[in-house]
Amino acid sequence: MEKKIVDYDVAIIGGGAAGLTAGIYCGRARLKTIIFEKSLVGGLATYTDEIENYPGFAEPQKGIELMKKFEAQAKRFGVEFKLTDVKGVRVLEDGRKLVETFRVIYRVRALIIATGGKPRLTGAKNEEDFLYDKGISFCATCDAAYYTDKEVLIVGSGDAAIEEGLFLTKFARKVKVSVIHDAGTLDANKIAQEQAFANPKMEFIWNTMVEEFRGNERLETVILRNTKTEELIPVTVDGVFLFIGYLPNTEIFQGLITLDGRGYIKTNEQMETDVEGVYAVGDVREKYLRQVSTAVGDGAIAAVTAEHYISESNYLQNQLLAGEKPKLIYVWEPTKEDCRQLLPVVEELKVKFEDELVIEKIDVYKSQSLITKLCSKMPSALPAVITVEDGKVTSVVCQQLTPEKLHQLASDLLPG
Amino acid sequence: MAEYRLDCLGEACPVPLLKTQKKFAGLNVGDVLIVEIDHSCAMKNVPEWARKEGHNVEIEETGDGEWEIYIEKAK
Incomplete structure (x- = not known):
């Protein structure tokens, strides 16, 4: 079956903070804009219970509520949303780009990549068997209620691990935390650390990594390995939450755009990639700080750069060379x-x-x-x-x- | 090429995913399952699971906080 081709000025792949901001700016610049999101609009921020450091909101905001505001603002400027995943991207000889989905091919002047990341897995034995609601989760706000009065294990010690772990203590009976570092050392910010050490429901298992996941239909036991003594420590759990970082969602761009050694997209200050008319914003970009507040800046810059690119291309083709x-x-x-x-x-x-x-x-x-x-x-x-x-x-x-x-x-x- | 509906309205995770997996197992290649959900958590794991299994997925937002997930059985 031939796929239908439809034209837009700008396609944005990814509906997180960066993509939505790019959408707001493109929509407001009267560009015909479409955002592709493969699941829930709002991106990684919707996985966060409370966001306390996004300026403009003195009180903590629920991640999901904050992102709903972003989405509503983009819709107000006429941005269209398509809730599906993008299968591939190509660049035509005339500079336009093709964005292919399951049923339709979108032909656009400029492309903004805002695909963010996906949670990193431990790589431990049997991990695949317990993904998708069989005991391994990446989203405390999604699954916390299910673990009411149960025991969970957190893997990781960064901001996400400790803050979401604290959130889980409101539901779970016990929140154990597997930390790779020596006793007393966490990667999370100081405030979160203080709260975690003071919380009687939290218990730390130092110098450990996941060796194996075990269970029948659902996960029942996590075997941790002490990295110093090699001792194996079985921990009985109802569920595990992995917060050990993210990997960039850039598989479909390999060979098209230059990526860094870890798979992040390289851009300049204007968010330009090495392909003309293709921009990258937010967590998927090689950058120093990945936050809602920095994603927003990226999105605004890329949208303005894209707008300039489109109007220059139009002027060039319709005026100077026509x-x-x-x-x-x-x-x-x-x-x-x-x-x-x-x-x-x-x-x-x-x-x-x-x-x-x-x-x-x-x-x-x-x-x-x-x-x-x-x-x-x-x-x-x-x-x-x-x-x-x-x-x-x-x-x-x-x-x-x-x-x-x-x-x-x-x-x-x-x-x- | 039949079309089936699965009502998961009012149900929180992990129920929609478990119901989807159960229902989907009985479908033939080419069949489409439409899962109706209104808990945002299911917007994360149901499409992700289906895609990981190799099926085609599209989602329609039918109302504020209500979605229909279309899953076409590919194999």
């Missing part, structure tokens, strides 16, 4: 005196050759990337003149531009 008339493009910089001096001459030519030529001005200060798109590199000096005939750049002149030279260049372009 139509039959030859074009004379004056490239200038407002701060340079000799650039400014020639402006009246350009205006004069515009009037004089109104019927025969298209005469445009490009301000380098605003549109450097437009010029590099047009003639692959910046002219070696400014002011400069680029001539376009039959949709192709035919010359770049940047030496000894005088009023006479400008007149001559224009005359040379005249047909016949």
Whole structure:
């Protein structure tokens, strides 16, 4: 069955904090925008019980409630949502991108990747057998109620492990924590540490890693291994929560975009990847701090960069390279005196050759990337003149531009 | 190519996933199961499980906090 093809300006893969913010900015810029989310809109933040450090909310917010506000805001700006997973991405020769889902192919001008991460597994024996509600969980807010008056084991000692562990103590009878470090050392922030050490329901098992998961239909026992003594410690549990970090969701981009050694997407400060018109934001990007507050900044930047890219591409294709008339493009910089001096001459030519030529001005200060798109590199000096005939750049002149030279260049372009 | 519905409205995790797994086992290749849910936790594990098993999944938001998960049995 042939898949239907539909066109959008921007596709955003991933509906977490970064993707939703990119959506808000794109929607507000009147770009036709679609967000793909494979499960619940809101991303990793919906796995967090309380978010205390997202500015603008003095009181702690439920992760899921905060993300609902993001979603509502994106919808208010006309952003469309498609709740399915993306199977693959391709770049066409004309620069557009194809985003393929189960039933439909979306053809877009710009693509923003906000696919975030997925929880890392321990790699211990029989782990696969107990995933999906058979005893191994990654989401305390999802499963806490189920473990009311039961015993659970947390693996990990970072912020997520300790904070979600504290949340679980409101439900579970006992929350044990397997920590790889020496006694007293946790990776979590100090506030969480203090609360955890003071909580009588929390019990730490130091210097341990998971060796094996055991049970029948459901998980019953976790075998921990003491990394110093090699002693095996069986822990009877009703459930285990893994908080040992995340892996980037970048499998479908391998070979298309440059990733770092750990699979995160490399970008510059404008969130640009090494593929033109493809941006990466949030947790999936190689970056220092992965938080809702940093994801939001990424999303805003990528959306604005994408908007510029789209409008420049439009201008290039529909203005500078389109139509039959030859074009004379004056490239200038407002701060340079000799650039400014020639402006009246350009205006004069515009009037004089109104019927025969298209005469445009490009301000380098605003549109450097437009010029590099047009003639692959910046002219070696400014002011400069680029001539376009039959949709192709035919010359770049940047030496000894005088009023006479400008007149001559224009005359040379005249047909016949 | 039959279509089945599974009402999991009002049910919290892990019930929707367990019911989905049970119902799905009796379906033929090409059949579609539509799971109706209104607990956001099921939006995380039901689609993830189905995809991991290799089936095609699409979700429709039918109301505020209500979803229909379409799972097409692929094998």
